[in-house]
Amino acid sequence: MIEIRGLTKVYGRTTAVDDLTVTVRPGVVTGFLGPNGAGKSTTMRAVVGLDRPTSGEVLVDGRRYADHPAPLHQVGALLDAGAVHPGRSARNHLRALAATNGIGHRRVDEVLELVGLSEVAGRRVGGFSLGMSQRLGIAATLLGDPAVILLDEPVNGLDPDGIRWIRGLLRALAAEGRTVFVSSHLMSEMALTADHLVLLGRGRLLADVSMQQMTATATGRVTVRTPQPEELTRLLVVAGAVVSRPEPDVLTVTGTTAEEIAGTALAARILLTELVPVHASLEEAYLAMTADDVQYRSTTPATPATDPTAPRRAAA
Numbered sequence: 001m002i003e004i005r006g007l008t009k010v011y012g013r014t015t016a017v018d019d020l021t022v023t024v025r026p027g028v029v030t031g032f033l034g035p036n037g038a039g040k041s042t043t044m045r046a047v048v049g050l051d052r053p054t055s056g057e058v059l060v061d062g063r064r065y066a067d068h069p070a071p072l073h074q075v076g077a078l079l080d081a082g083a084v085h086p087g088r089s090a091r092n093h094l095r096a097l098a099a100t101n102g103i104g105h106r107r108v109d110e111v112l113e114l115v116g117l118s119e120v121a122g123r124r125v126g127g128f129s130l131g132m133s134q135r136l137g138i139a140a141t142l143l144g145d146p147a148v149i150l151l152d153e154p155v156n157g158l159d160p161d162g163i164r165w166i167r168g169l170l171r172a173l174a175a176e177g178r179t180v181f182v183s184s185h186l187m188s189e190m191a192l193t194a195d196h197l198v199l200l201g202r203g204r205l206l207a208d209v210s211m212q213q214m215t216a217t218a219t220g221r222v223t224v225r226t227p228q229p230e231e232l233t234r235l236l237v238v239a240g241a242v243v244s245r246p247e248p249d250v251l252t253v254t255g256t257t258a259e260e261i262a263g264t265a266l267a268a269r270i271l272l273t274e275l276v277p278v279h280a281s282l283e284e285a286y287l288a289m290t291a292d293d294v295q296y297r298s299t300t301p302a303t304p305a306t307d308p309t310a311p312r313r314a315a316a
């Protein structure tokens with residue numbers, strides 16, 4: 001378990017993490033999401049003691065990382081896949097890491113196998129593709145068979161096969177009862193991998209929710225087909241809904257439910273030939289939640305930033 005309590009990290013005039021309190025639990029994959037610059041990497045570095053908090057603290061299974069007698073057995077962290085001596089072979093890189101932590105050669109071969117690098121284990125790491133380097137980084141995190149696994153943007157540089165592989169690996173590690181905390185700025189990827197989500201925006205906690213809760217709060221819109229669109233539009237607008245008309249006999253309605261639309265239509269004897277609730281995708285919910293917190297914004301944000309159905313924040 002990772003307990004982040006009141007974590008604040010200030011760099012000069014930038015508050016990278018702002019009073020963040022969150023608990024990352026074992027047995028599930030927790031996705032750590034937020035736009036670029038939200039403070040995800042800073043938080044992860046603080047977990048493994050690479051960044052000293054300005055205030056607050058982070059405990060891993062009840063102790064600060066530095067207080068664990070054998071940290072590599074406690075926490076496996078992939079924070080920068082590039083931090084490898086380019087002249088070394090993959091096997092020797094892992095053997096060097098293993099040696100300093102009292103881990104034997106057999107475990108090195110096991111993790112090479114696990115990440116699919118056995119056949120290239122003798123090759124110089126300098127010639128590795130980004131995807132291969134990511135796999136090697138993941139192998140290093142698993143060396144000590146840790147209870148807590150921390151991965152910063154692990155799918156970066158992976159091809160679709162690699163992405164599917166890492167998804168399976170993360171889910172298997174969580175199923176074994178480990179704590180799996182994985183950052184990404186790709187909601188679509190997390191939707192397939194994570195059971196729980198921690199959302200960060202400008203260093204602050206925006207949401208700490210299960211994937212199910214996130215989907216439920218992603219209020220959607222309703223598509224209605226009717227031969228009496230003008231009449232139904234008038235009634236729905238009076239009732240406070242927002243209505244657009246993409247086709248002559250089709251309305252898109254937000255701000256109300258399918259049940260209410262059906263009730264309104266029935267009361268006015270308006271025929272409905274189609275009534276389809278369309279749930280907002282997780283991607284839309286995420287964009288709506290983080291719209292105010294994007295540090296580097298393009299000039300034409302193609303986001304539903306003003307969507308009145310955007311879910312409320314858990315904490316602002």
Ligand SMILES: Nc1ncnc2c1ncn2[C@@H]1O[C@H](COP(=O)(O)OP(=O)(O)OP(=O)(O)O)[C@@H](O)[C@H]1O
Pocket residue numbers: 011014015016017034035036037038039040041042043185
């Ligand atoms: N060593 C540092 N010195 C100064 N500022 C820093 C440092 N590290 C991070 N920052 C700043 O802190 C903020 C948070 O950065 P951080 O890398 O933690 O965000 P992130 O969510 O991981 O972003 P990304 O998805 O782009 O990696 C940013 O404004 C960044 O510029």
